[in-house]
Amino acid sequence: MSQHVHVRLSHGLAITEEGDLVEKTGCQCGATWTDTYRVEDGQPEP
Numbered sequence: 184m185s186q187h188v189h190v191r192l193s194h195g196l197a198i199t200e201e202g203d204l205v206e207k208t209g210c211q212c213g214a215t216w217t218d219t220y221r222v223e224d225g226q227p228e229p
């Protein structure tokens with residue numbers, strides 16, 4: 184199995200009730216990610 188480099192395609196942005204920015208991304212292989220950002224400081228959640 185060759186190494187696959189995921190390509191993150193944005194599936195959209197949303198704002199939580201807490202005011203955080205949530206970005207959903209996904210690769211064509213089916214892998215998905217959900218990134219949450221604090222709007223206050225702009226740092227991704229650990």
Ligand SMILES: [Zn+2]
Pocket residue numbers: 187188189190210211212213214
């Ligand atoms: Zn992939």
